[in-house]
Amino acid sequence: MLWYDGKLVDSVTMPFDLSDRGLLLGDGLFETLPAFNRIPFLLAPHLDRMMSASLRLGLPLDRATLENAVLALASADPSACVIRLTATRGAGPRGLLPPKDTRPLVFATRAPWVRTSAFGEAKLVTASIRRNPTSPASSMKTLSYLDNVMGYQEAHAKGADDALFLTNTGHAACTSMANLFMLNHNTLVTPPLDGNILPGVMRRFVMDTAAALGFEIKERAMMPADLTAADRVFATNSVRFITRITRIDKSAIGNRHDEAFERLSDAVADQAPGL
Amino acid sequence: MLWYDGKLVDSVTMPFDLSDRGLLLGDGLFETLPAFNRIPFLLAPHLDRMMSASLRLGLPLDRATLENAVLALASADPSACVIRLTATRGAGPRGLLPPKDTRPLVFATRAPWVRTSAFGEAKLVTASIRRNPTSPASSMKTLSYLDNVMGYQEAHAKGADDALFLTNTGHAACTSMANLFMLNHNTLVTPPLDGNILPGVMRRFVMDTAAALGFEIKERAMMPADLTAADRVFATNSVRFITRITRIDKSAIGNRHDEAFERLSDAVADQAPGL
Numbered sequence: 001m002l003w004y005d006g007k008l009v010d011s012v013t014m015p016f017d018l019s020d021r022g023l024l025l026g027d028g029l030f031e032t033l034p035a036f037n038r039i040p041f042l043l044a045p046h047l048d049r050m051m052s053a054s055l056r057l058g059l060p061l062d063r064a065t066l067e068n069a070v071l072a073l074a075s076a077d078p079s080a081c082v083i084r085l086t087a088t089r090g091a092g093p094r095g096l097l098p099p100k101d102t103r104p105l106v107f108a109t110r111a112p113w114v115r116t117s118a119f120g121e122a123k124l125v126t127a128s129i130r131r132n133p134t135s136p137a138s139s140m141k142t143l144s145y146l147d148n149v150m151g152y153q154e155a156h157a158k159g160a161d162d163a164l165f166l167t168n169t170g171h172a173a174c175t176s177m178a179n180l181f182m183l184n185h186n187t188l189v190t191p192p193l194d195g196n197i198l199p200g201v202m203r204r205f206v207m208d209t210a211a212a213l214g215f216e217i218k219e220r221a222m223m224p225a226d227l228t229a230a231d232r233v234f235a236t237n238s239v240r241f242i243t244r245i246t247r248i249d250k251s252a253i254g255n256r257h258d259e260a261f262e263r264l265s266d267a268v269a270d271q272a273p274g275l
Numbered sequence: 276m277l278w279y280d281g282k283l284v285d286s287v288t289m290p291f292d293l294s295d296r297g298l299l300l301g302d303g304l305f306e307t308l309p310a311f312n313r314i315p316f317l318l319a320p321h322l323d324r325m326m327s328a329s330l331r332l333g334l335p336l337d338r339a340t341l342e343n344a345v346l347a348l349a350s351a352d353p354s355a356c357v358i359r360l361t362a363t364r365g366a367g368p369r370g371l372l373p374p375k376d377t378r379p380l381v382f383a384t385r386a387p388w389v390r391t392s393a394f395g396e397a398k399l400v401t402a403s404i405r406r407n408p409t410s411p412a413s414s415m416k417t418l419s420y421l422d423n424v425m426g427y428q429e430a431h432a433k434g435a436d437d438a439l440f441l442t443n444t445g446h447a448a449c450t451s452m453a454n455l456f457m458l459n460h461n462t463l464v465t466p467p468l469d470g471n472i473l474p475g476v477m478r479r480f481v482m483d484t485a486a487a488l489g490f491e492i493k494e495r496a497m498m499p500a501d502l503t504a505a506d507r508v509f510a511t512n513s514v515r516f517i518t519r520i521t522r523i524d525k526s527a528i529g530n531r532h533d534e535a536f537e538r539l540s541d542a543v544a545d546q547a548p549g550l
Binding site: 002004012013014015016017018019020021022023024025026027030057058082084086088093094096097098107109111128129130132134135136137142143144145146147148149150152153156168176177 | 277279287288289290291292293294295296297298299300301302305332333357359361363368369371372373382384386403404405407409410411412417418419420421422423424425427428431443451452
């Protein structure tokens with residue numbers, strides 16, 4: 001199901017200007033979030049993030065339009081779903097410079113949410129692509145997503161579930177679709193927002209939930225060796241919630257402190273009504 | 276004018292599947308080249324580069340289709356034009372992994388070629404974004420082009436014509452749309468194909484032309500200070516040919532050895548019939 005120009009339609013094929021800069025240059029943004037019982041989960045921080053990124057890109061978006069698109073798709077049916085919201089800089093003349101009278105294109109789609117994707121497990125392999133902290137595409141969810149696609153493809157070709165991306169200083173950054181955490185006793189560590197990673201909505205939500213439960217939270221760079229030595233490692237993603245990492249390359253990852261991890265997972269799940 | 280599904284049409288608005296991975300993930304490739312008197316200039320190396328990149332991406336393209344699209348647009352009218360050829364991985368299900376039965380989408384557009392864009396001059400400012408040698412998007416002309424867009428926008432906001440991109444070791448790499456050369460006496464130096472830059476079609480053509488004229492050619496990393504000390508600096512681009520760089524940030528660039536530079540520029544122009 002598609003939201004387009006204020007209307008819901010069943011087909012995802014629409015008349016489209018092929019000079020759209022989202023298509024030609026990856027010039028745009030997106031967000032992905034689940035909805036349960038017609039209610040989008042953590043909609044406000046997703047819209048905050050897209051609006052904040054749109055300011056960095058100089059892409060004029062209307063927050064009410066974005067919100068209406070997501071709410072219309074969520075309300076259409078009570079079944080659990082995943083909503084993807086896409087905003088491009090719209091059509092433009094030849095060349096890299098955006099037109100002065102930018103008219104962004106906004107559309108959104110709805111797909112079924114799959115229960116088995118949430119609170120699962122994953123094996124990672126280290127990606128050959130590294131994050132670039134100077135690229136806006138590293139810290140915003142932009143339509144120039146090919147590094148993530150290629151990292152994910154590489155991981156699947158090697159029999160893993162996802163890729164571990166490193167920074168160019170060799171620190172663990174994120175996966176192709178999720179932020180990373182390690183848990184040691186009562187302490188959670190996650191990489192800082194230094195330009196290498198997306199400011200994940202689920203990352204923030206897990207940090208806030210963990211703080212309320214009395215965990216100590218540290219935003220600190222971590223090496224792959226820190227992860228393989230940790231009690232637990234997990235990844236956070238808005239649609240998959242918390243994914244326990246069981247393996248990184250040839251190293252099995254710790255499975256200790258079950259009770260702390262379960263307490264955190266349960267607290268996160270409890271705050272998603274209808275999950 | 277648009278080439279789409281084997282036909283030429285005047286409108287660029289077409290029925291389009293909004294789940295196309297080119298649009299949603301920047302998952303695709305493009306090429307841009309001029310045509311004069313109905314003949315595309317350097318078509319074969321452009322097709323070679325796109326086919327080679329498609330192998331790296333695992334994107335099955337048919338070379339004859341690409342060639343037909345460009346030739347159809349070039350033949351439509353004798354006026355000088357710029358043709359942009361775009362190939363996406365086509366529609367896919369939700370998520371990063373490409374579908375097994377990928378059906379790429381190919382289309383191409385034609386726009387007027389502007390004579391004043393060729394053999395011109397440009398002022399550069401150093402971009403805050405650096406190139407990432409581990410990213411496929413740095414060495415292929417992919418639809419994930421946002422770094423280039425943002426660098427170009429930044430340069431224009433600062434009153435310059437284009438951006439100078441550095442590598443993460445601080446070497447001069449390229450501009451947002453062109454390869455870089457410096458000329459010292461009879462020696463041309465250009466950065467190596469080390470993953471940071473596109474293997475430019477005009478870069479190769481200029482190197483071959485210069486070699487035939489007796490210039491010495493070196494592919495070697497160069498620092499910004501090397502450029503500001505050079506006799507001449509120029510950028511190469513398939514549509515703009517050779518652009519003399521007159522300024523980088525606050526440094527005026529050398530304008531010495533006029534005769535060598537003119538000889539090279541003339542030899543390049545002479546090989547583009549109808550230019």
